[in-house]
Amino acid sequence: MNHLKRIVILSMALLLLAGGQAVAAAAPTLQAQGVFADGDGLLNAVVYTTVEGNLQTSDFALKLNGVDLTPTAVSSYYRAGLGASYLFLLDAPRAMKSASFTLLKDTVSLLIDRMGDADNAAILTTGGSVAGLTLTSGKSLLKQALDGIEKGAAADTLNASVADAANYLQSAVDARRHVCLVVLTTGETRDETGMTQAELQKLVTGMPLTVYTYAFVTDETESKRVKQANDFGALARQSVGGVDTLVTGKTDAAALAGAVTDNEKRFLLLTADMSAEAAATGAGTLTVSLQDGGLMLSDETAVSAALLAAIQPAVTATPDISPNPDEPTPTPTGGHIDIDLKDGYLIYILAGLGALLAAMMIALIVVSRRRKRSFELDNAPDSDLNGREPARDGAGHTQITEDDLRTEPVMEKNAVSAKLRVTLTQVGTDAEQKYTADMLQTLVIGRSSREARLVIPKDTTISGTHAKLTFDGSAVRIEDLNSANGTKINGVKIQMPTVLHSGDVLTFGKTSLRVTWQRL
Known part of the structure; x- marks a missing residue:
């Protein structure tokens, strides 16, 4: 009988303990x-x-x-x-x-x-x-x-x-x-x-x-x-x-x-x-x-x-725009200004203007090509989830080559401690949807709010921890974390950590997003 009482008492104690914990767990x-x-x-x-x-x-x-x-x-x-x-x-x-x-x-x-x-x-x-x-x-x-x-x-x-x-x-x-x-x-x-x-x-x-x-x-x-x-x-x-x-x-x-x-x-x-x-x-x-x-x-x-x-x-902190008292203050002349340039200085100035014009032409060409590339990517068909690469067609859609895997983006060689604000903008049917997160060295992207820092919740074909961005101070790379449906850059499935360029289109599951970042 005493043994039975002890068992009953223990059972009641455990039930009370479990009940208290269940109530505590249920309340957010x-x-x-x-x-x-x-x-x-x-x-x-x-x-x-x-x-x-x-x-x-x-x-x-x-x-x-x-x-x-x-x-x-x-x-x-x-x-x-x-x-x-x-x-x-x-x-x-x-x-x-x-x-x-x-x-x-x-x-x-x-x-x-x-x-x-x-x-x-x-x-x-x-x-x-x-x-x-x-x-x-x-x-x-x-x-x-x-x-x-x-x-x-x-x-x-x-x-x-x-x-x-x-x-x-x-x-x-x-x-x-x-x-x-x-x-x-x-x-x-x-x-x-x-x-x-x-x-x-x-x-x-x-x-x-x-x-x-x-x-x-x-x-x-x-x-x-x-x-x-x-x-x-x-x-x-x-x-x-x-x-x-x-x-x-x-x-x-x-x-x-x-x-x-x-x-x-x-x-x-x-x-x-x-x-x-x-x-x-x-x-x-x-x-x-x-x-x-x-x-x-x-x-x-x-x-x-x-x-x-x-x-x-x-x-x-705000920038100080007050003039330096040690700098000379320009004096208004109230009339025509004659500028006397010696021949040597004139040559340097003309050379500088020529270099400036050349740089502007190069910049215009680069911007034009990027806009054309962005337009083509926005109108490219979605890729299948079975890892099949899209075929090259007459429109000249961008494909990743071995040179792309080795190309470093043009970025300042800042310290690794530089912080980036990464933005993923959805392309296609929900083009206004944006996802933003800050990163120092790594940023995990996925569907799980418990394990990923940049969360994309709506697409069930995205894994809980799908991919990871890394930043070493000079280059941003993306690595697939053994996701179920893989990670693609501009329609091509990646097999290794790959350098990203701002404006690339990333595909996780059925969702395509354009990646950009800025330094903070």
Whole structure:
């Protein structure tokens, strides 16, 4: 009978836990994690939302201290290339079952494998010191540290260790714009000597931090342990976009790691133009709002005076057109001006005029050819999706040759840090539709708003991540990302990263778009 009671109590606890999580999952959320600026006059906000669908800038509203800002781009933070920082905190007492400990380490190992190129991480154990701890992007170094961890004596310092880890992530010099604390433990609440659960909760809730908790419950029939694990998971549920995972039954490392990697795709990068009025408001609050059907979601995050001071020069900068006092001022003559040119100077002037006329003729020829090429491309028939190349006809449609693959566009050799604003303008039936996004080095194009930064939502023949643009400071290239229907330039399917020219027509699935870009 007692055994039956324990089973009933455990079942009720699990049902309550699952029910609470289901309600929480069903309600759409919006959370603002933080803001940053790169000195280009733009304000960037990292936000988390469970709202599904192809979110556009028109779905968001931003206010800085009551002043409206204009959103210019919304994209997946996961695909933005800015990177995230992870601190894995492992609490593995000797009482933890061997199977649970192995699963714990396998989960961390898989999370390390799934780190992006711009991500970094560190590993800490309960009771360990953060002094000398360094975030690294070296996966082999992280794996070596993980391999050396063994189960240890139960220490009453779990809460204090979580607090130390959270504080470290807020001050680490190598921390990325988005930081995550991943705590893997038995979920057992022990008598804490350094910090109570309430004190820890207050500390973590006030930080722009994403917390993931894993509770490996060793005794699945003990309802008290399940409740303790659920209480500890509140650390994650009350953080920005955090997730708590209760591990009670049979599962694998891939499913557990997915709780983090899948949730990270819900973080967005929202960019807005700053006005001089907004930049001059001083430290305050950024309010982010999202319209989800008939429901308006909203959240706030603090904006420091230092950040606004860094943005203000770029916002208020205007060219100085006042005359230089050291330059001579022309004096009106009030009559005819005689110009005396020596024969040598006259020759130079005539040569310069000749060179100028030649340059103008060349420019007119180039512009004429480009206009003719654009007209032919706009009137060219759509290509099939089976990869068949269009036949050359008498109209002389443009085809890509080996020389085109090697030709670099005429662009200034600026640094790689130059930012481009890429615009795709649909050609054909919906010629007014435009898609725009900013890029530094890479820009993923596709149908998935979670994984692509430039989203084309209407065409189901476009893959979630269809193609990628890259910019090395001198040339823009496009690469197909193993899409279902391939990528074409001016009607020709590409098989390798290929140099683009502004004005080329790209075909993704059934959609053709003309690509242009400008430097910011």
